Amino acid sequence: MKLICKGAEANLYLDFWFGFKVVKKIRISKPYRIPELDEYLRSYRTFNEARLLSSARRVGVSTPIVLDVNPSSYTLTMEYIEGVLLRDYMLKADEKILKKHFIKVGEMIGVLHSNGIYHGDLTTSNMFIVNDNVYLIDFGLGGFSREVEAFGVDLHLMRRTLESTHHDLAEQCFSYVVEGYSSSFEDWRRVLKKVEEIRRRGRYVEERRLRK
Amino acid sequence: MIVLGIECTAHTFGCGIVDSDGHVLANVNSEYVPITGGIHPREAARHHSSIAPKVLAEAFKKSDISMDDVDGIAVSLGPGLGPCLRTGATVARALAAYYDKPLIPVNHCVAHIEIAKMICKSLDPLVVYISGGNTIVAAFSSGRYRIFGETLDIALGNCLDVFAREAGLSHPGGPHIERLALKGNRYIQLPYVVKGQDVSFSGLLTAAIRRLKEGYRLEDLCFSLQETAFSMICEVAERALSHTMKHELLLTGGVAANKRLRSMLSKVAELHEATFKPVPLQYARDNGAMIAWTGILGLQFGLILNVEKSYVRPRWRLDSVDIPWFREGFP
Ligand SMILES: Nc1ncnc2c1ncn2[C@@H]1O[C@H](COP(=O)(O)OP(=O)(O)O)[C@@H](O)[C@H]1O
Ligand SMILES: [Mg+2]
Numbered sequence: 357m358k359l360i361c362k363g364a365e366a367n368l369y370l371d372f373w374f375g376f377k378v379v380k381k382i383r384i385s386k387p388y389r390i391p392e393l394d395e396y397l398r399s400y401r402t403f404n405e406a407r408l409l410s411s412a413r414r415v416g417v418s419t420p421i422v423l424d425v426n427p428s429s430y431t432l433t434m435e436y437i438e439g440v441l442l443r444d445y446m447l448k449a450d451e452k453i454l455k456k457h458f459i460k461v462g463e464m465i466g467v468l469h470s471n472g473i474y475h476g477d478l479t480t481s482n483m484f485i486v487n488d489n490v491y492l493i494d495f496g497l498g499g500f501s502r503e504v505e506a507f508g509v510d511l512h513l514m515r516r517t518l519e520s521t522h523h524d525l526a527e528q529c530f531s532y533v534v535e536g537y538s539s540s541f542e543d544w545r546r547v548l549k550k551v552e553e554i555r556r557r558g559r560y561v562e563e564r565r566l567r568k
Numbered sequence: 569m570i571v572l573g574i575e576c577t578a579h580t581f582g583c584g585i586v587d588s589d590g591h592v593l594a595n596v597n598s599e600y601v602p603i604t605g606g607i608h609p610r611e612a613a614r615h616h617s618s619i620a621p622k623v624l625a626e627a628f629k630k631s632d633i634s635m636d637d638v639d640g641i642a643v644s645l646g647p648g649l650g651p652c653l654r655t656g657a658t659v660a661r662a663l664a665a666y667y668d669k670p671l672i673p674v675n676h677c678v679a680h681i682e683i684a685k686m687i688c689k690s691l692d693p694l695v696v697y698i699s700g701g702n703t704i705v706a707a708f709s710s711g712r713y714r715i716f717g718e719t720l721d722i723a724l725g726n727c728l729d730v731f732a733r734e735a736g737l738s739h740p741g742g743p744h745i746e747r748l749a750l751k752g753n754r755y756i757q758l759p760y761v762v763k764g765q766d767v768s769f770s771g772l773l774t775a776a777i778r779r780l781k782e783g784y785r786l787e788d789l790c791f792s793l794q795e796t797a798f799s800m801i802c803e804v805a806e807r808a809l810s811h812t813m814k815h816e817l818l819l820t821g822g823v824a825a826n827k828r829l830r831s832m833l834s835k836v837a838e839l840h841e842a843t844f845k846p847v848p849l850q851y852a853r854d855n856g857a858m859i860a861w862t863g864i865l866g867l868q869f870g871l872i873l874n875v876e877k878s879y880v881r882p883r884w885r886l887d888s889v890d891i892p893w894f895r896e897g898f899p
Contacts, residue, residue, distance in 0.1 A: 364803075364807045364810040365807075387835050388833075389795070390795050390799075393795060476763055476764060509766075517764070517765070520716055521709075521811075523709075557721060
């Protein structure tokens with residue numbers, strides 16, 4: 357097995373599985389946390405990611421096919437995707453092509469949300485450009501919900517990643533995401549309001565509410 | 569060059585006097601401790617305005633200089649609690665007008681980062697800033713401190729304090745929880761909520777309080793609350809470190825006093841071959857010196873305000889402030 361990526365949370369290996377080119381994602385142990393928490397997080401996220409990758413695919417969002425999942429060895433085996441990460445793609449692509457891709461990204465998020473799925477970690481490192489299509493990966497922090505809060509957080513995270521890593525393009529790209537999102541999710545207005553609210557949250561807000 | 573800095577964003581009123589070589593000539597701070605419950609913004613502000621003359625006088629006495637030697641007056645205009653901010657701004661405006669000194673606006677979060685860098689001799693760190701009111705992971709990139717992770721609801725220090733209060737412990741609760749956690753040995757599962765690079769503590773707090781009322785052992789709950797919350801912080805710090813590839817990890821804010829948190833974050837740093845630098849407590853908590861030092865940096869770049877434009881900014885975001893004095897690879 358060839359190591360292709362050493363992420364913060366997992367090591368990813370290229371492997372062959374019954375003739376398929378596959379990626380094995382193995383969540384690694386962290387020395388800073390207690391074993392109970394360490395094992396729980398690694399196995400839960402492995403199982404959770406498999407479950408969400410499949411659900412997303414079923415509602416028409418492109419994700420790698422899940423081939424095998426083994427929470428007790430913290431290992432997820434999925435189809436290898438031949439593509440370029442959106443993060444790297446952004447460094448050289450021109451405005452018009454970016455526009456197309458970000459509208460697509462927005463549409464995909466809208467489709468997920470319409471089906472009660474949130475991703476939980478929408479960054480440009482978790483999106484692959486494959487020809488004209490976009491693939492979403494890394495669903496370990498996602499979940500099922502119908503609450504505006506969960507959807508708002510998803511879009512808030514998307515915006516914040518754009519701001520912290522692609523600051524010159526952030527505003528423009530986020531507006532394309534919104535364009536796509538509003539075309540595929542009926543409730544988009546409420547979610548966008550939530551995004552603004554999440555952004556404004558600040559110090560001691562909760563304190564006041566708790567005290568009533 | 570010498571600047572007087574005034575901190576007055578939440579629980580602390582502080583005056584610091586710092587020169588442009590980074591010598592802290594005085595750092596006098598007075599914290600408002602509520603008798604019951606959490607911080608009441610208006611009562612805190614009342615405390616600050618009544619204590620201000622005394623703190624100011626003591627700072628000048630300690631520094632052994634007079635107002636004539638001061639080149640500017642820096643004040644933290646946000647983020648923070650409105651009534652407190654207005655009190656600090658009023659004091660600063662009055663001093664600036666009366667003694668005819670330039671008024672330098674300072675962002676409280678920027679000040680935490682700048683004093684941490686100066687005291688720890690750090691150049692370009694990833695900063696983990698955790699206090700009663702803020703939970704932020706930030707690093708410099710293209711002209712500003714960018715936020716790589718933050719809380720989506722309450723701050724970590726606030727979460728600890730509120731839990732402690734529910735358990736009948738006195739304010740501030742953080743130190744009590746740390747002490748009790750040492751006697752805990754059973755991990756009680758609590759909601760662990762990391763969303764992307766962000767964290768959320770309100771669900772954790774609610775669940776911990778519920779377990780407390782169900783009769784779980786307080787020591788075990790303190791242990792579990794700390795382990796869960798701190799692991800969340802470590803996870804987002806680690807992601808940010810691997811993303812930004814910075815070589816230093818600075819821990820600041822009042823919660824930096826916690827030894828368990830320090831030991832966990834030092835392991836995070838080690839994993840990424842970064843140096844771990846916890847900020848000494850007198851500069852990690854809210855303090856006047858950090859405002860003065862950031863005032864020095866601002867004044868050197870002519871960042872002064874007309875008194876009439878010096879309105880407070882309760883929700884002033886860290887990543888909206890330009891940092892012209894930052895030169896990558898230079899102090
Ligand atoms: N199915 C896949 N096919 C090809 N490369 C992949 C695949 N899944 C992940 N990768 C590569 O590994 C990197 C990390 O994977 P990811 O699932 O996002 O893990 P992490 O949680 O560490 O971010 C991705 O950014 C991508 O470069
Ligand atoms: Mg990823």
